[in-house]
Amino acid sequence: MGKKFLAALIVGTATAAALLHSGSAWAKETVRVRVAEYSTKTGPFFQGLAEKFNAANPDIEVKIEHLPWPEMQQQLVSDISAGTAPDISHMATRWMAGFAKDGALAPIEGLMSPGFADTFVPTYLDLQKQGDHTWGLPIAASVRGLFYNKKLLEQAGIAKPPATWDEAFEAAKKIDALGDGVYGIGVQGRDLDTEGYWFYSLWTHGGAILGPDGKSGFASPEAVTATNNYLRMIKANVTQPGVTGSSREDLQNLFAAGKMGMVLSGPWFNAQLAEQGKDVEYGISRIPVATTEATYGVTDTIAVLESSKVKPQAMKFLEFIFNKENRLEFGKLEGFVPVLKAESTEPFFTENPKMSVFLEMGSMAKFAPLFPRWEEMADGLKTELSRIYSGEVSAEEGLKQAAAKMDAILAEEE
Amino acid sequence: MPGIEKTAPRRAASAGRSSKLGLPGPAFALILIAPCLLLSVAVIGYPIFDVIRMSLFDVSRTGVVREFAGLANFAKAFADPVFLQAARQTVIWTVCVVGGTLLVSVPIALILNEDFYGRTIARTIVLLPWAISLAMTAVVWRYVVNGDFGTLNMTLAALGLPFENYPWLADARMAFLIEILIGILVSVPFTVTILLGGLTSIPESLYEASAIDGAASTKSFYYITLPLLWPFMQIALVLNVIYVFNSFPIIWIMTNGGPANRTDILITYVYKQAFAFGKLGNAAAGSMVMFAILLVFALVYLFLTKSQGARNDD
């Protein structure tokens, strides 16, 4: 077989040499922008923005490509490795650290117009910084709250949404007792954000992802208590059946069908409920508390790639996306919390109780750390949570494993 | 390919007659084969080289090849308990799906070979799973087995069975079982087609002869059908092992390897390493191990059929 590889190499190299010039065909003033889809409306929205921008800037042509989230990483890796990356790419903020570390992203602090950075809510922009650089802009931000079904709460004789986890447990028991295929509270056990669902409990019990000693906080006493908080609900059968088989989407569907009393989710869920759960009367309150008020904050990033040859033009388009009018439209469309200071005072956010609660919680939001290898740590945690929720191991035992994995990765990175 | 190696009528290619007719020599044969080989080497050759190279080097998450790493990537893979677990599960997955497929396909092929009313319709239905891509099959089944909204529980509950909201994918063993069953379902059309081809090539006269001899139909099945079908079963076996071993979409879409990595197989493990964790070097090493496993399987198979073929030649 060796000979065949050699032959392939020779053929490849010869042809490559002949075609070298036709290889880099991206025109100079074209800015390729890749966005990932939050809903099927995302692509068309950015397409519309690009058309407006192109009409106003005859020297720049923005081209939008949109991809589904599950394919984003694979495609971005393939593209960067082949030198065909877009000029601007959307990504999860937790991938950003890794890409920045490997030199794939361009720092943008020098590209931004004076004063532009000051238009952002500092919390969200700060998340895009690492080392001395800003690696991107927060294209989407969310914090999470407790969605509750008003009718089910009422039927169960609960006057107001639970403020503490103990109240939440009691409420879940009462709602679940209504029978008829109704579940008290949702607990997520698989796929994207499983660790996030656990963080709600971790942080409100006073735990932390990274302990004061710089080591994993996954196995701290607070973390164990936080895990047992969910476990008692699972054991009492007041959650949906099969926690380890339920993704975020599954929980949201149950709530939208009126089968679930309470679920923790983010502002985007409003948009889904408006379409899918028209009959469900619901309210949103803060995440129940044990010792500390907290919520999980998440941002997604839009970044300029280091390989881009049109960085100033790319930045110009980014500044266009982040003007108040366009951001507001995006926020209304997809249901995200404001990342611009000017947006935060808009009646859409302040006067709508289904949005204002997220604004209030913004100040108490905590975030996942920006480690380049965070995905692996989170995956280790997810695996152990799965084992714990299914009753295979105790919370102490499972969390010890997850913490050990995280510490091993932290040690390797140093 | 292996089945052919053994069975193609090489012996029929009588060199004597060829030379009498002044046939073009091996050079001409090579010219006929060249386009096929070139296309294959040109398209698949470089990616294979790329994987081998990445498996031996330290690679950044964006595919930049840094320094030579020797076998470090392989060592890391074998030190990862999840990798070993995935390897074990790959064996279970492959054996169950391929074995199950043959067990289901042989009777189906035998029935479809009978002459009965509506046979064309039955054959078309049996082939239907082939008409949808694996990824889409998996997406549809994920909806079918959804606990609260899926059509499976809806139907079972309507029949009075206690599956009102049974969460099929929550328990790892049940989830893996379902994935295996779906794996079998989608492998049956291909396998049945090959087996049917084999069955239609068995001359009717053989059965008539055995009927005259008074042999029972079960006997003629063991002594005529099965031996004549065996080469076709072998082909189905080899190709299915290769396809199933590498099959990605069913597991990826239905359970993503979970719960707790219990349904991960090597290909899903490798994909996660590469594209979720950015460890392209580890992923490449894992791919090489996968390739090595299949290669060993193919060599064992070739060895077995060669010796069998030699016996037949005597």
Place this chain on the structure above:
Amino acid sequence: MTKAKKSLVCWALLSPFLLVVLFPYATMLSTSLKQKDEIFTFNRTWLPRELYLGNFAELLFEKGFGRALANSLAISIGATVLSLAVAIPAAYALTRMRVPAKGALTNYLLITQMISPIVLIVGLFRMFAYFGLVNSLLSVIIAHSAFFMAFAVWMLQSYFATIPKDLEEAAWIDGAGRFSAFVRVFLPLCLPGIVVTAIFTFVNSWNEYAMSLTLLRQVSQQTAPVQIAFLTGTLYQIEWHLIMAATLLASVPVAIVFASIQRYLIGGMALGGVK
């Protein structure tokens, strides 16, 4: 046993499997006729509220699914033609001529089948990007042909081996050249086998996902499986009503082909006996 009785027994024996095959189709049909707010409701039903064809209309007219089907068709036909164009001569040479290192060649082809395209995707993309062949249907046609051709060679080889040499040789003696004997005598005899091989290649290409996704980045070039995946891949909600309608639409052409070439398929396989 009369044929009618036998038919009953055959259908009865097949029914468990047929049920499992048809179940997802029933699910697809039921869901694709529902409206968005009917998918996740408290009381689930097989029957939609009304016969709603809006999902199909939305797919074809708003989402451009018709174009995706056309792209898939173009790629599948192209890949089938290219695969056969290189596989037929190769298979012919391998069955009818003395080929040096024949074993090595067939084993090489087997080996190319052993590595999953998913594993090779980064390298494949790097190479195509290097040659500036990204975003062209042709690149997918080439890639598909390279991966599916081995199977075509193998199938064709087994068919060709069953065609008696005497017929061709008779034509040669009659003064026909080797090529014209090949075209006029050999090919017509192998036609069933070639058709079956073509169908196999076509279906493989029609359903292929990873390569089409990676090599084609423009929405206007998407193939049907890629576009369906895009409907599932949004972050916050999956558009089940559209996915089911699209999957149903994408499988219909293939199902029709299966039904119409049924006899050919089995007859062809019979000729391709591996004896």
